[in-house]
Amino acid sequence: MTIYDISEKAGVSIATVSRVLNGSNNVSEKTKKKVLDVINQYEYTPNAFARGLGLNTMKTIGIMCADSSDPYLAKAIYYIEQKLRANGYDSILCCTGYNLDTKASSMNLLITKKVDGIILVGSNFIYEKEEDNKYITDAAVQVPVMLLNAAMDAPNVYSVVSDDFTSMYDATLEMIRSGVKDILYFYNSTSYSGKKKLAGYRAAMEEKGLLTNGSFLQLYQGSHEDIPAMAEQLIKLHTKGITFHGVIAADDSLALGAMKYGREMRLRIPEDLSIIGYNNSMLVNCCDPELTSIDNKLETLCQHLITTLMGVLGGNEMPKKTVFSGELIKRGTTK
Amino acid sequence: MTIYDISEKAGVSIATVSRVLNGSNNVSEKTKKKVLDVINQYEYTPNAFARGLGLNTMKTIGIMCADSSDPYLAKAIYYIEQKLRANGYDSILCCTGYNLDTKASSMNLLITKKVDGIILVGSNFIYEKEEDNKYITDAAVQVPVMLLNAAMDAPNVYSVVSDDFTSMYDATLEMIRSGVKDILYFYNSTSYSGKKKLAGYRAAMEEKGLLTNGSFLQLYQGSHEDIPAMAEQLIKLHTKGITFHGVIAADDSLALGAMKYGREMRLRIPEDLSIIGYNNSMLVNCCDPELTSIDNKLETLCQHLITTLMGVLGGNEMPKKTVFSGELIKRGTTK
DNA sequence: AATTTAAAATGAAAGCATTTATGGACAAGG
DNA sequence: CCTTGTCCATAAATGCTTTCATTTTAAATT
Numbered sequence: 001m002t003i004y005d006i007s008e009k010a011g012v013s014i015a016t017v018s019r020v021l022n023g024s025n026n027v028s029e030k031t032k033k034k035v036l037d038v039i040n041q042y043e044y045t046p047n048a049f050a051r052g053l054g055l056n057t058m059k060t061i062g063i064m065c066a067d068s069s070d071p072y073l074a075k076a077i078y079y080i081e082q083k084l085r086a087n088g089y090d091s092i093l094c095c096t097g098y099n100l101d102t103k104a105s106s107m108n109l110l111i112t113k114k115v116d117g118i119i120l121v122g123s124n125f126i127y128e129k130e131e132d133n134k135y136i137t138d139a140a141v142q143v144p145v146m147l148l149n150a151a152m153d154a155p156n157v158y159s160v161v162s163d164d165f166t167s168m169y170d171a172t173l174e175m176i177r178s179g180v181k182d183i184l185y186f187y188n189s190t191s192y193s194g195k196k197k198l199a200g201y202r203a204a205m206e207e208k209g210l211l212t213n214g215s216f217l218q219l220y221q222g223s224h225e226d227i228p229a230m231a232e233q234l235i236k237l238h239t240k241g242i243t244f245h246g247v248i249a250a251d252d253s254l255a256l257g258a259m260k261y262g263r264e265m266r267l268r269i270p271e272d273l274s275i276i277g278y279n280n281s282m283l284v285n286c287c288d289p290e291l292t293s294i295d296n297k298l299e300t301l302c303q304h305l306i307t308t309l310m311g312v313l314g315g316n317e318m319p320k321k322t323v324f325s326g327e328l329i330k331r332g333t334t335k
Numbered sequence: 336m337t338i339y340d341i342s343e344k345a346g347v348s349i350a351t352v353s354r355v356l357n358g359s360n361n362v363s364e365k366t367k368k369k370v371l372d373v374i375n376q377y378e379y380t381p382n383a384f385a386r387g388l389g390l391n392t393m394k395t396i397g398i399m400c401a402d403s404s405d406p407y408l409a410k411a412i413y414y415i416e417q418k419l420r421a422n423g424y425d426s427i428l429c430c431t432g433y434n435l436d437t438k439a440s441s442m443n444l445l446i447t448k449k450v451d452g453i454i455l456v457g458s459n460f461i462y463e464k465e466e467d468n469k470y471i472t473d474a475a476v477q478v479p480v481m482l483l484n485a486a487m488d489a490p491n492v493y494s495v496v497s498d499d500f501t502s503m504y505d506a507t508l509e510m511i512r513s514g515v516k517d518i519l520y521f522y523n524s525t526s527y528s529g530k531k532k533l534a535g536y537r538a539a540m541e542e543k544g545l546l547t548n549g550s551f552l553q554l555y556q557g558s559h560e561d562i563p564a565m566a567e568q569l570i571k572l573h574t575k576g577i578t579f580h581g582v583i584a585a586d587d588s589l590a591l592g593a594m595k596y597g598r599e600m601r602l603r604i605p606e607d608l609s610i611i612g613y614n615n616s617m618l619v620n621c622c623d624p625e626l627t628s629i630d631n632k633l634e635t636l637c638q639h640l641i642t643t644l645m646g647v648l649g650g651n652e653m654p655k656k657t658v659f660s661g662e663l664i665k666r667g668t669t670k
Numbered sequence: 671a672a673t674t675t676a677a678a679a680t681g682a683a684a685g686c687a688t689t690t691a692t693g694g695a696c697a698a699g700g
Numbered sequence: 701c702c703t704t705g706t707c708c709a710t711a712a713a714t715g716c717t718t719t720c721a722t723t724t725t726a727a728a729t730t
Contacts, residue, residue, distance in 0.1 A: 049387035050715030074409035385687030
């Protein structure tokens, strides 16, 4: 069933069928109805490949993320996918892992597949070294690239971020104000937003004259699912004689690791150990007491990202970088 | 940069370039090298739309799931996406929600996009009423449909499931054996696998003569993220005078709800309240004590599903339904 | 009412970038 | 000299969009 069959049965040319299909207004109501009737009768849908060839687009956006099973990224993907669909776009999902080469080749693959734009979900896509980000600027030559939770200044690259520095700065001050002085910062990456968060913590601690020699910085490298391993690392720290009465974690998983550590050391939370997480994900309800966490307004970020992308695809001038503020949601793990 | 440009620069016809591109063996090593050199030099990649038109495939599989932010589904999607990619396929993700009409229209959309196959992730895609599943059989006329955690007997529909009945039956018996008699079954759907699980629980309870009038069956209807709401429901039950010393939950989220209930009622776990979850997801580590849960071998299921799909696409005869057994992973919430 | 003019509706045909069937040229072998 | 097989080019096919030219229709003018 092709456009030719339809045109024949409707007694018009294929050009007219095409016009009806694409909502061109240069077609009389009468013939439009005639054509639509035939289309409905035969349940005809145009061939997407041929259409793609003609239009040079298939209304598809590539979504890249390191690991779609990470609850935070999964949520972001969910919002993005929903909002894309609401705008008539589909999405090709690409889980890249954390390896640079894989990211670069996935990017090429998406471009080869002729996506109309690429969304990078997560701050891990931006690297310290300028040259490591070449894969992004290269891609941006072909299609617009959107960054969620990361920023980069390059042509055709658009960034939507949460103000991680301020969120972390405020949260740290808040914990200090509650009476906790020895606060461990527990983090898992020095990605774009990772650095901002760390800087926020640092600034607050420094301001209050609480910054020690760095022993209060703990990098965790492992699966976001391996909460026991996180606790383990903190216990080791304790064994080494490094003690602390507060933990600020760069994400909620790490905060759960800290909670497990607290339980195993028989510390009361929050009396003996205050904990703040980041992302305000579903994990905050999974523990007891419930986790105080920073909400970075993920849905708002995603909504804005899609709006911007749609603007760009529509040929409009759009802001290169947008920053939203986060909010500390207080629950049981802080005083 | 098209195949014509390449053919011209290499001094061959476009047919030869195409042959080189598609690994046809009817081309001499010499010209093959000559063509490849030009291709590499100009970084030429064939146009996916034109190729799709010619080959009538773009090596893309549609993945449908109700909610990609559900940790279990997210994990499944992750495995599936990875394994598809390893086989040279891409995936279009489609989050449908739980509405039948949306599912049906998403399905059509994927077919319109000319995917080579469709994977339905999650048991909620199969409905009680035969006619409600028509959208699946209709789609299966066009492309193979794979079901994960659900089964259906129809042409061109393939099912990969975990033996939920037996897993639940065994788990229930195990809890009874540990001395708990009044076991609440806490579930959230009567989807395909939901029914199997419920039946497993029922069979075990009946066998031991413990099945009461149904007051031990609790249906939860709400967001999988809203753990407080789950606890709330159980507390209400308690208020009504219905008491129990064991909870078997249809998934790990619900089990966490039960744990929250336990904490709020100041019950010791597992002494006063035993809990078993389902899926053995990352959530099992998020609580204290850690959650006993049924592992349904998700990665194995996904691997097998992809293998089957690849077989079908390769034109081979493949098993219509495959069943894997689950395994009870004992942790701190059971005696 | 007849004529002109502009606008709207339509069709023919030229892309779009591939794949592939068909057949021709050439070399080697009988 | 004829056959066989390898290698390659020509050309058709894929199913749509869109430009351009043409026809039809409606409105404006006389």
